[in-house]
Amino acid sequence: MLNRLRKHVGVHACGYGIACGVLASLLGLFTIAFVLALVESNTLAKSHQRLERAISSVTDEEEFLLHHLNKHLRPDCSDAALAQARQLVFATRFVRDIGFVDHQNRRICSAVAGILPEPAPLELPTLREIRNGVDQSIWFNFPLAMGPNHYKALIMQQGQFFVVVNQQSFSSLIRDVDVLGLQLADALPSRVYQSDRITPFWSTYFDEQTALKRPKQGFDWTIMSLVRTDYIPGTPWVIQSYLSGQDILLRQEPMFVLLLVTIMFSGLLITAFVTPVLARQKSIGARLRNLLKEGGIQCYYQPIVDLKSRHWIGCEVLMRIRDGDCIVAPQEALPEIVRQGLEWELDTYMLQHAMAELAQSMPITNGFKVAVNLMPKNISFHALANFLSPLLRALDRPDLQLGLEIVEHSYDDTVIHEIAALRKAGFAISVDDFGTGYSNLGRVKHLAPDVLKIDRTFVHEMEDHVLRSSLIPEIVSIGRAVGSQLVAEGIENELQAEQLQQLGVDYGQGYLFAKPLPLQAFVKAYMAQNTLLQDSTHT
Incomplete structure (x- = not known):
């Protein structure tokens, strides 16, 4: 049986030689795709990690400051309270303002704006949760004015104090991902940001991923795309991104073209080498x-x-x-x-x-x-x-x-x-x-x-x-x-x-x-x- 097979291979050496070259090229192409996907997967992971570190740092600073305010400061909008709030703002890295709310949850004053002419109600928060036994609310993309300038703010509130962070401090990092959301328990996350690339298909796909205990991290062969979902530990934040196979090739186009030419040339060399070796099997x-x-x-x-x-x-x-x-x-x-x-x-x-x-x-x-x-x-x-x-x-x-x-x-x-x-x-x-x-x-x-x-x-x-x-x-x-x-x-x-x-x-x-x-x-x-x-x- 083995000799019949070897003789058959020898007789059809040219065809099998070409097949070996093609298979080697396909294997090389698969290897290239795998390596490029691995490179892009690492790039995607690093993008998530950078944003994760930024949000973790902001969240830790906000929570620490709110805990300090609720413990040591009276929310009475007095000059002394506002002065102390301004000192705390200057001492922080991310916080740009500290504000006070009344018992009806209306903004009444802040370290930067002082006492407001009239109380300003806060909109419904993006997320409200009981965190470490404390009622906490978060607003994202909240419009605020600082003098003649307007900006989008991240606000976190505990008790009668809220702290304001200018989102521009990590907006460049957000643009490197596709979805940034806030998720409470098993509910679908409230998306505070999504890229223009998010189609209805991807919107549904990412919602399904957040419903899983272990979301997909890597290449999903069913949709031929690189996907990643990360939860920021100790926070309600969730980050999601994807790269389709086409996206990967476009991002690595010069390297892909170079390696593709190399693989094709290698396939021809393998064909040229293997064919005479196989041809000898008919002898x-x-x-x-x-x-x-x-x-x-x-x-x-x-x-x-x-x-x-x-x-x-x-x-x-x-x-x-x-x-x-x-x-x-x-x-x-x-x-x-x-x-x-x-x-x-x-x-x-x-x-x-x-x-x-x-x-x-x-x-x-x-x-x-x-x-x-x-x-x-x-x-x-x-x-x-x-x-x-x-x-x-x-x-x-x-x-x-x-x-x-x-x-x-x-x-x-x-x-x-x-x-x-x-x-x-x-x-x-x-x-x-x-x-x-x-x-x-x-x-x-x-x-x-x-x-x-x-x-x-x-x-x-x-x-x-x-x-x-x-x-x-x-x-x-x-x-x-x-x-x-x-x-x-x-x-x-x-x-x-x-x-x-x-x-x-x-x-x-x-x-x-x-x-x-x-x-x-x-x-x-x-x-x-x-x-x-x-x-x-x-x-």
Whole structure:
């Protein structure tokens, strides 16, 4: 499954490479949006904090001053009382006036204006609450005149005293938020300020937020906006602001454009880098190790035939790689196997798999030779003996006679003693593709193989009577001299088979008899061939 997926990715590498670039760009875009939203969230929080500190300072000063007035000053508008009130005004940071009210809650005098010509009723307060056991009222945007100047004031009253704060001391901070309100208990806040950006939707949204115990602080994905609601501790004040996604981008436009260009360029680079990497996944080399682990390596079997009786006396095990619905030729995979150092894994897999399959499916025979090719790197007596001895004991099929094939040009003098040790341990040794290397009689005699396999190129040229095919008698002579059986590979027609038999070659293999077959097809053909030979013998 994994190899199918990797091959599919490799075949469609261009599309997946582009997709990776696009996804990386989208992820980068999301990251940019997140970072910009985080920056703006911090900016919004700082705006609230500045206003919160200002209002907290004003509120603390007002409450402290009102407590002092109610405790130490008589509200009788006397010169002494007004003078003392003026001294208190000068000693404060925010308060601009101190006023007195009568029992009907009408302004009668103040530290700045003195005694009013006539009592002036106070309007209904923006908020009235019992705070710390004291009846307290607050007015916001209350219009007042100070000489020729008019201004909006924040007024707080306790008892018969009120203090006045010029809102201009924090009006610039208010303009950085969208809503400033006064909230009593669970009631909706009375808004003393809202920006021009507040639409009916946002008015409803902020009202809903104040009804929650934990209002939203951060990005609200349902409306794609950054929102914030803060209550000023110890006061009835509530501050609310929002920034839509578009607002965030507009406020950070230069940075956004710069980062967007960077992300797009990065996406192109990722596409350019990933595409060739993915394209390599369609090559057999990229998936060979997993194919080996997942059973993608299959054993095919080609019969070795007695040229005289046409009896199947054995088989050669050949590797096939099933890659999805395709069969990969061994010559395509072998260079990658060597490059990745998988020779031992492949040889042991072929040996174990082939012998186990044949032991399970083949009928008991009088002796059936099984030839398995070995990689040159794996010609080691100790390694092979330690692997094969317990395997053959466990299979308990002595009629299946394992032979190890080595290619002529793959061995040298350094491994001859390893081959000799394997022969001594009972393993038949075959030299494959004989005639293509540079072995002389002395070297072959020293190796003393059980079988010499004549390379198919000699067989193919027999009918043309070219020089190469004329060497077959010499190869037969070498085989006879060292006591080796001879097997001719690549026999495709009866004429070749007859000529080889006449030259003294005992056995052959090739498409004339059968092509390499998967296990079940091979066993079926073997049994059919045996039945046919038995019938012909009886007749």
